[in-house]
Amino acid sequence: MHAAKRPRTDDSPSLNITRSDIWFDDGNIIVQAETTQFRLYKGALCASSAILKEAVENLGESKGVEGCPILFLSDSSEDLGCLLHVMFYPWSYPADEPIHFSVLAAFLRLGRKYEIKPLYEKALARFTAVFPSSVDDYLNADLKNKLVRRDPDTSRRGEVAVDAIVLGRELGIVSVLPAAFWCASMYPQYLATPSTRSLTDDDRDIILRTTTPLQVAYSTYLFDWLDEAVVPSPSCTQGPSCTQAKTQLSLKLWKPNNSMWRLRWLPWCVEGLCRSCAALGKKHHHEGVERLWKELPSFFNLPEWEEILALC
Known part of the structure; x- marks a missing residue:
């Protein structure tokens, strides 16, 4: 892929050219994206990319601004500014900061x-x-x-x-x-x-159509163990006390559907349950997370995970 170039003619309409803050007075090439110009060093630019090197070499010895040739690129000035900042001022974006x-x-x-x-x-x-x-x-x-x-x-x-x-x-x-x-x-x-x-309208519609069924799946897969008719706990040591606690937790976590949407296990999800019921709940919660994640692409009309990962 080659950097896009365009000739500059004397009868071109006047443009309001902006000089970027990336402007080295002793630079020997001008790079322009949209109406923003950057004054740089040919050697540094060529060393960064074989594609940019070819584009620079194709300029020849033409003179444009202050005796420097101009390389026109089809990128947005914002994108190019980000690239040149990390190229010439690598400390601008520390690896451990957002x-x-x-x-x-x-x-x-x-x-x-x-x-x-x-x-x-x-x-x-x-x-x-x-x-x-x-x-x-x-x-x-x-x-x-x-x-x-x-x-x-x-x-x-x-x-x-x-x-x-x-x-x-x-x-x-x-x-x-x-x-x-x-x-x-x-x-x-x-x-x-x-x-x-x-x-896109299609992606927006997918999200809006999927929110409710995804919320139902989330609640059911992760918290159906709170219903003893679905997941009985034969080794329960607290009997009615656990049943009452499950009812209260069910109102918070499962019925009605809520908007928590947390996949991470939280200890308070088994608050008031005996050790046996808590362990069973944690096990079923983990299995529910695995099931939901496996099915996640299907909710959004995406290929299965195996196909997605094969594309990487």
Whole structure:
């Protein structure tokens, strides 16, 4: 894949060109995306990507701005700015701190387009850590310590999930889609906000249609053990006391369907139960999580996990 170039002619309409903050006075090449220009070093640019090197070499000795040739790229100026910041100021995005989702998207898009393998692989690892394909990875991920954020001031996971669906579709990173859809289904209120304009109508409809059946499956798979008619507990040591506790827990966790949507096991889910009933409940909860995760892609019209992982 080659970087897109376009000639500049004397009769071209006047543009309001913006000089980026990435501007080295002794640089020897101008890179322009949209109406933003970046003054850089040919050697550094060529060393970063064989594709960019070829594009630079094809410029020849033409002079454009302040004696520097201009390389026109078809990328957005925002995406290119992210790429050049990490290229020339690598400390801009510490590996152990969350980054804005738009930065992650830029790294994935341009890392793939220009075959900058380390950048792409690190961004992909961050992306798939937030929306993993393994239920164990999902449960063990420290999701409170966000790896990505939606905007500079918040970490609204519902909006990040919608962004993840759009980006996963765009780049064909299918493995993130089940978890991203799952998270988006927890926050249907975000589907009516301007932040979801890029979500396709089909994907929006899938989420809205799936929320209720997914919630029923979640409640049933994870908490049907609270109904002794479904999962009897023959080794119960507290009898009526456990039965009463199960009734109270059922009202909180199972009937009616609630919006907790937590897959992680929480000790208070067996509050008031004897040790035997608590162990049985934890076992069935774990089996329910495994079952729900296995079936998760089917709720969103996605291929089965085996097929999804084969595409990775």
